Amino acid sequence: MTRAELDKQPYDVATMFDGIASRYDLVNDVLSLGQDRVWRRAMVKAVEAYSGELVLDLAAGTGTSSESFVSKGARVIACDFSQGMLRVGAERRGGASRDGVTFVAGDALRLPFADETFDAVTISFGLRNVNDVDQALREMRRVTKVGGRLVICEFSHIPVELVDKFYATYLMAALPKIAKCFTSNAAAYEYLSESIMDWPDQAELAARLQRAGWSRVAWRNLTMGVVALHRGVRGS
Numbered sequence: 001m002t003r004a005e006l007d008k009q010p011y012d013v014a015t016m017f018d019g020i021a022s023r024y025d026l027v028n029d030v031l032s033l034g035q036d037r038v039w040r041r042a043m044v045k046a047v048e049a050y051s052g053e054l055v056l057d058l059a060a061g062t063g064t065s066s067e068s069f070v071s072k073g074a075r076v077i078a079c080d081f082s083q084g085m086l087r088v089g090a091e092r093r094g095g096a097s098r099d100g101v102t103f104v105a106g107d108a109l110r111l112p113f114a115d116e117t118f119d120a121v122t123i124s125f126g127l128r129n130v131n132d133v134d135q136a137l138r139e140m141r142r143v144t145k146v147g148g149r150l151v152i153c154e155f156s157h158i159p160v161e162l163v164d165k166f167y168a169t170y171l172m173a174a175l176p177k178i179a180k181c182f183t184s185n186a187a188a189y190e191y192l193s194e195s196i197m198d199w200p201d202q203a204e205l206a207a208r209l210q211r212a213g214w215s216r217v218a219w220r221n222l223t224m225g226v227v228a229l230h231r232g233v234r235g236s
């Protein structure tokens with residue numbers, strides 16, 4: 001089975017997610033010990049999507065990250081470049097456009113949307129998998145309305161050294177073994193661990209948001225920094 005490498009070639013990333021799509025959400029719940037639900041609730045609060053707003057959930061996968069926003073009355077475009085993930089999401093919801101969520105195939109590096117389309121843009125556990133993070137941050141800004149907001153939910157780093165070492169051991173030794181019990185593509189979960197370890201820390205990601213033109217950049221840690229929520233506003 002295919003796994004991506006840390007150079008994140010788009011074909012390898014899309015094929016890897018095609019291959020794990022059917023059990024993706026189940027394995028997430030197991031590996032995060034249910035914490036993913038806590039992180040998603042925090043994400044909804046951070047985005048504060050109001051009734052009538054249009055939200056882009058980029059790298060939406062099966063749409064699990066998108067569903068939460070419609071409960072607040074917003075409409076969501078769930079965009080991803082893995083046909084397998086989109087298919088599982090659409091089948092589960094009974095159609096590609098249902099109850100406020102519309103699945104759209106698209107690449108984060110060349111988004112198929114006009115300038116200043118969305119009130120808010122979100123990306124959950126997706127940015128780490130993108131081949132050119134800075135280009136994705138610029139593209140997300142391009143499609144956000146002036147005054148609109150960006151919220152990124154992504155794995156990050158624990159600022160307490162001892163706890164971080166323990167977490168690194170879980171990631172590199174235990175996580176792929178546990179994943180093996182639930183999926184036929186354990187190699188995809190080796191990639192997950194490696195890509196988390198390789199990902200920039202909170203301050204560096206914030207600096208990259210600023211360089212991509214986002215204003216009022218800030219972040220907050222969830223579960224001691226296992227995950228961080230970064231936010232920014234399109235100023236002009």
Ligand SMILES: C[S@@+](CC[C@H](N)C(=O)[O-])C[C@H]1O[C@@H](n2cnc3c(N)ncnc32)[C@H](O)[C@@H]1O
Nearest residue numbers: 017059060061065080081082107108124126129
């Ligand atoms: C870990 S999944 C996250 C799915 C969902 N957001 C969630 O929270 O469960 C990462 C997703 O990023 C998508 N992805 C990676 N690079 C992409 C790109 N360049 N354009 C669009 N989607 C991309 C993958 O296809 C995959 O579905």
